[in-house]
Amino acid sequence: MLKKRIIPCLDIKNGRTVKGVNFIDIKDAGDPIELAKQYVKDGADELVFLDITATVENRKTLVELVERIAEEINIPFTVGGGISSVDDALVLIKAGADKVSVNSSAVKNPQLITDLKNRFGSQFVVVAIDTKYVNELWKVFTKGGRNETELETISWSKEIEKLGAGEILLTSMNSDGTKAGFSIDITNSVSKAVNIPVIASGGAGKEEHFKDVFTKTEASAGLAASIFHFEEIPVPKLKQYLKKQNIPVR
Numbered sequence: 001m002l003k004k005r006i007i008p009c010l011d012i013k014n015g016r017t018v019k020g021v022n023f024i025d026i027k028d029a030g031d032p033i034e035l036a037k038q039y040v041k042d043g044a045d046e047l048v049f050l051d052i053t054a055t056v057e058n059r060k061t062l063v064e065l066v067e068r069i070a071e072e073i074n075i076p077f078t079v080g081g082g083i084s085s086v087d088d089a090l091v092l093i094k095a096g097a098d099k100v101s102v103n104s105s106a107v108k109n110p111q112l113i114t115d116l117k118n119r120f121g122s123q124f125v126v127v128a129i130d131t132k133y134v135n136e137l138w139k140v141f142t143k144g145g146r147n148e149t150e151l152e153t154i155s156w157s158k159e160i161e162k163l164g165a166g167e168i169l170l171t172s173m174n175s176d177g178t179k180a181g182f183s184i185d186i187t188n189s190v191s192k193a194v195n196i197p198v199i200a201s202g203g204a205g206k207e208e209h210f211k212d213v214f215t216k217t218e219a220s221a222g223l224a225a226s227i228f229h230f231e232e233i234p235v236p237k238l239k240q241y242l243k244k245q246n247i248p249v250r
Helices: 032-042 059-072 086-095 104-108 111-120 153-163 184-193 207-216 235-244
Strands: 005-013 016-021 024-030 047-051 077-080 099-102 125-134 137-142 147-152 167-172 198-201 221-224
Touching: 005 032, 005 059, 005 198, 005 235, 016 032, 024 032, 032 047, 032 059, 032 235, 047 059, 059 077, 059 086, 077 125, 086 099, 086 111, 099 104, 099 111, 104 111, 104 137, 104 147, 111 125, 111 153, 125 153, 125 184, 137 153, 147 153, 153 167, 153 184, 167 184, 184 198, 184 207, 207 221, 207 235
Parallel strands: 005 047, 005 221, 047 077, 077 099, 099 125, 125 167, 167 198, 198 221
Antiparallel strands: 005 016, 016 024, 125 137, 137 147
16 A cells, blocks of 8 residues: 555635635634645645635735745645636746646636646646535535535546646545545545546545545545644544554654
8 A cells, every 4th residue: 555645724714825615605614824834844745825815806816925935844735726828837837836736727727737747747737636426426616615516526537637637635625624534435436447646535524534535545645624724534544543553664
């Protein structure tokens, strides 16, 4: 078994870290720069930064914040939110991002995934999928979970891989913020359907939830936000727990 990664996620709104439940009821969760520094100290394997309400107006703020965080950390840094072109990605690389995450723009223009891969390499391209169980189907949502698409999650995952993505960030909207556990069924289905790493996201509330997602699915990483931000489960404690469960972590 390859070593599993533990990834804190900074959801950013107006320059602050925030956290919601099922993509709504957004609350403040702290200063992103201070949190990022703490995660490096704690031994997090990577950091994900998502500007959840990215618009043209706050793009400049995002880039400045990315630069400030990148200066403080020495772990792989994925940045997403409002990226719709190779030029947008280039700005973020120059600001210090190691990878970019695209979601709505990739659904709207799948060629973007290939363009990013051709310019920067597939290891640089993370495609985020926000998925929700609707009428007995797992469907893909865009625009921060506001817009239901016609895409089914497993078929879109396979398409993403063909187009050149290096990784999938899979967030279950049904589980997001609930702390009731990752959505094992869809995470397992997607991680078995593709040959690229899948980051499981949405629902982590206990150490056991990470054990479940790593033993019951082929996910290569577990991502969480509030349990780390509010120190309900510090990263070092989680890694110690997983090692005791014979789950290899970095």
